[in-house]
Amino acid sequence: MHNGTTITQFIIEEQRHVAGATGDFTSLLNDIVTACKVISNMVNQGALVGILGSAESENIQGETQKKLDILTNEVFIKSNEWAGHLAAMASEEMDTIYDIPAKYPRGKYLLTFDPLDGSSNIDVNVSVGTIFSILRIQGGAGAPTERDFLQAGTQQVAAGYALYGPSTMMVLTTGNGVNGFTLDQNIGEFILTHPNMTIPADTREFAINASNMRFWEPAVKRYVQECLDGKEGPRGEDFNMRWIASMVAEVHRILTRGGVFMYPMDSKMKSKGLGGKLRLLYEANPMSFIVEQAGGGSITGTERIMDLQPESLHQRVPVILGSKNEVERILGYHDQA
DSSP: OOOSOBHHHHHHHHHTTSTTOOSHHHHHHHHHHHHHHHHHHHHHHGGGGTOOSEEEEEOTTSOEEEHHHHHHHHHHHHHHSSSSOEEEEEETTOSSOEEOOTTSOOOSEEEEEEEEETGGGGGGTOOEEEEEEEEEOOSOSSOOOHHHHOOOGGGOSEEEEEEESSSEEEEEESSSOEEEEEEETTTTEEEEEEOSOOOOSOOSEEEOOGGGGGGBOHHHHHHHHHHHHGGGSTTOSOOEEEOOSOHHHHHHHHHHHOOEEEEOOBHHHHHTTOSOSEEIIIIIHHHHHHHHHTTOEEESSSSBGGGOOOOSTTOEEOEEEESHHHHHHHHHHHHHO
16 A cells, blocks of 8 residues: 555645635546546557657647647547536647537636647657646636636646656646656556655756757847856856756756756747747746746746736747746846847
8 A cells, every 4th residue: 555645635635725615626637637647658658559650730830740749639638528627628739729518517717738748759758748737717607718718827726747757747736836746657646756846046057959049139148158158157157958858857857956948039939920939828837837836937038927918829938947046147137138
């Protein structure tokens, strides 16, 4: 018998302290946990059951969808549409919002998700993950529209991600700190293994795709150059650089040992009319909520991500997040630029 706290026990205990909690939210999180267990299994079995590689379709972002992207998207929908907790869902993989079918009851929450973040890495067996965010539907009882999803990150009720790595983990916040759970394969349960995860305020580790350096804004160029100059430079310290190209894996490393992750604005994105690389509703907001709850910072470069008023379902933003003192330094460099 495992004597650890399961994720279900943890969520129920946490909700006991919430005035007016109905159990709806707990059940919704349970359905999300179930979906992540199914996806974990699919990712682990990937090559064996013939679901790796590209499907011959593109998503709304114009990226070639992997077969697993499509399958994991379906898993999330099927796990969450039937129970009566949700009014609608939105996914990075779908052009428009997903209405709850009429045969099911409609609830008071909205769910946004990226079912398989970092999927370009799956064929080379690098950690991938699922990111999700829960919002409350505001206002009337009419059919939900895209506008209902356009809430600032500060409105999130909960956010989390599942990491499918050497072990499968679920990291969750409901606005009361950040906790990490590891999937015990023997009993099929997520067990609390990382209570009260916090990000050290200082770090000597940064993550960025350095091949884009020539396109960066001056503030980011300055920051990275100072890190690269090391002991001999103005910072007087040596830094390490990381880049996995899987946001879940990057954020998880930062939550575990500190660091700063940057996908900044650059001239190449501007020339394509893009507001950034990462999606505000499916990636930037949920990760910012988690990072801030763990004591870190999360900005576009010039402002706090969670304060942004979303303008569209698939809006993109620049992201700089992680150890608070480094994020504040980068913010200061933008202010001076």
